[in-house]
Amino acid sequence: MFIRTITLGISSCLLGNSVRYDGGHRANHYLINAVGKYIQWHPVCPEVECGLTVPREPMVLIGRAGFPRLVTVNTGIDHTERLKGWVETKIEEIGHLGLCGFVLKNRSPSCGIRDVNVFDELRGIVTFGSGLFVRALRDKFPLMPIEDEEGLLDLLHREGFFRRIFVYARWQCLNSRGLDRAGLMDFHTSHKLLMMAHSPEHYRKLGSLMAGQKGYSLRELAEAYISLMTEGLLRPATVNRHVNVLQHIAGYFKDSLSLQDKGHLLMLIGQYQRGEVALIEPLLVLRQYAERFDKKYLLQQVYLDPLPIKMALGQDV
Numbered sequence: 001m002f003i004r005t006i007t008l009g010i011s012s013c014l015l016g017n018s019v020r021y022d023g024g025h026r027a028n029h030y031l032i033n034a035v036g037k038y039i040q041w042h043p044v045c046p047e048v049e050c051g052l053t054v055p056r057e058p059m060v061l062i063g064r065a066g067f068p069r070l071v072t073v074n075t076g077i078d079h080t081e082r083l084k085g086w087v088e089t090k091i092e093e094i095g096h097l098g099l100c101g102f103v104l105k106n107r108s109p110s111c112g113i114r115d116v117n118v119f120d121e122l123r124g125i126v127t128f129g130s131g132l133f134v135r136a137l138r139d140k141f142p143l144m145p146i147e148d149e150e151g152l153l154d155l156l157h158r159e160g161f162f163r164r165i166f167v168y169a170r171w172q173c174l175n176s177r178g179l180d181r182a183g184l185m186d187f188h189t190s191h192k193l194l195m196m197a198h199s200p201e202h203y204r205k206l207g208s209l210m211a212g213q214k215g216y217s218l219r220e221l222a223e224a225y226i227s228l229m230t231e232g233l234l235r236p237a238t239v240n241r242h243v244n245v246l247q248h249i250a251g252y253f254k255d256s257l258s259l260q261d262k263g264h265l266l267m268l269i270g271q272y273q274r275g276e277v278a279l280i281e282p283l284l285v286l287r288q289y290a291e292r293f294d295k296k297y298l299l300q301q302v303y304l305d306p307l308p309i310k311m312a313l314g315q316d317v
Contacts (some may be wrong), residue, residue, distance in 0.1 A: 005040055006169055007097065012043035013147055017047040023055040031103060034314030038307060045063050046110040046133040047183060052079065052085035052306035061118045062108050065127045066162035070109055080132070083110065087136045095140070100169040101161075102148050104134060113148050143230050144168060155312060156236055159279065162308035163194065164233050170302070171226055179222055185210065188225070193303035195232055197245045202232025243273045249286050249298060256293050265289075280309040 012019045016027035031041075048054060057075060062180040069080040074099035112131040120126045130138070137146060145164040152158045172181055188210050195203040206228055213221050246269045250262075257265070268282040284306055290298035298304060 001087070006038070006165065007040040007042055008098050008165065009042045009044055009094065009099045009102040009104075011103070011108065011111045012048070013105055014103065015041060015043050016221040017043060017045070019048045019054055019070070020287045021047070021056050022060045023053075026105060026149075030314050031149065032150075035311050038311050040272045042097060044090070044133075046083060046086065046090070046131075049090070050079075052082075059109050059125075061116055061129065061131075062121065062123075065118050065129050065270070068129060068132075070132055083132055085134075090133075091136050096135075099144070099171060100167045100172065101145035102137065102147075103152070104131075104146065104148050106150040110134075111145055111148075113151075113170065123278070136179060143171075143226060148261045149288050155278075156238070156310040160233070160237055161311060162311045163198075163237075164230075166302065166305070166308055167191065167194070167233060175222075181213065181218060181221075184218075184225065185224060189297075190302050191229070193245050193249065193301045195229065196248070197237040197303065199232035199235040200241075202228060206232070239273060239275075241277055243269060244271070245303065246282050246286065249290075249304075250312070252295050253275055253289050253293065261289075278309070278313060280306055280313065283309065 010031065011026075013025045014028045014031055016025050016032065018025045020026065047056070047059070057072040057077070059070050059072050059079065062071045063069045069078055070083055071080075106112055107115055107117075108131050110115055110131040110133045113134050114128065114130060116129050116131050117125050118127050118129045134146065137144065145161055145168055147157075147161050152161060161266055170187065174187055186196050188206060197205060206225065209221070209225060209228065213310065216224065235298070242280065250265055252267065253265075254262075265282065265285060268277065268285060271277045272279060272282050283304060286298075287304045289295075290304065
């Protein structure tokens with residue numbers, strides 16, 4: 001399935017731009033050098049772009065967790081409305097840009113996605129929440145994959161995030177071409193093995209939804225489908241689930257491979273299960289076999305696309 005160039009939003013400081021309150025940056029060389037080989041970055045700094053200076057007084061979130069205000073630490077200046085005014089315009093721009101996801105700076109009062117301190121008026125921590133920009137992103141684009149640089153430290157988590165990026169991009173392409181039931185069925189078919197790896201429960205639910213699709217309008221079906229798929233993809237694809245899918249794919253070649261090739265493939269799957277090799281090792285071998293024996297169903301499967309795994313590994317393979 002064709003995908004145009006992937007463009008992701010990113011907190012500008014993670015690209016090495018000196019936009020932080022102290023005049024510094026938080027350059028992330030994995031994102032810049034490894035992931036940047038495969039995608040385009042669209043840098044965003046809410047605080048600078050709404051008109052605040054560099055350097056500037058640090059800010060915190062104060063008030064109710066659901067409706068916090070953005071206030072400077074020492075002078076108590078409230079910049080909430082300034083930032084919200086910028087956010088309204090920026091959100092519309094993002095919609096036109098067709099971004100496929102965001103990587104944001106953790107703990108930032110504008111960009112932090114889950115771990116931002118929200119204080120009461122006496123500066124005691126009330127709870128943890130999200131930055132003001134992230135809240136608006138989630139409201140406008142609830143299906144868009146969003147993560148921070150700290151959340152990408154775990155390999156399995158990174159793999160899942162980049163898989164979701166590509167699913168979201170394919171969904172955008174499908175809708176831009178004009179969604180119909182045949183296209184939705186092709187989309188469903190090509191993502192079956194990926195859903196098996198993330199959530200067998202959602203794999204079954206999606207199959208039931210498509211089997212009973214005559215009871216839905218196309219719009220209702222599409223909304224129910226992508227919401228259910230997104231929910232399932234948020235469940236981590238564990239090593240054991242990957243092993244089950246790899247073994248399932250290997251079954252397609254039981255009458256085609258020599259004993260030596262079968263043994264090599266099973267050895268690779270076992271090595272992956274024990275953590276001795278990365279997922280891409282058995283994945284590439286299975287893709288080569290699918291091409292050699294012209295297994296059209298497997299060649300449709302986005303699960304066998306090595307690019308998200310290359311991005312997660314941060315290296316060419």
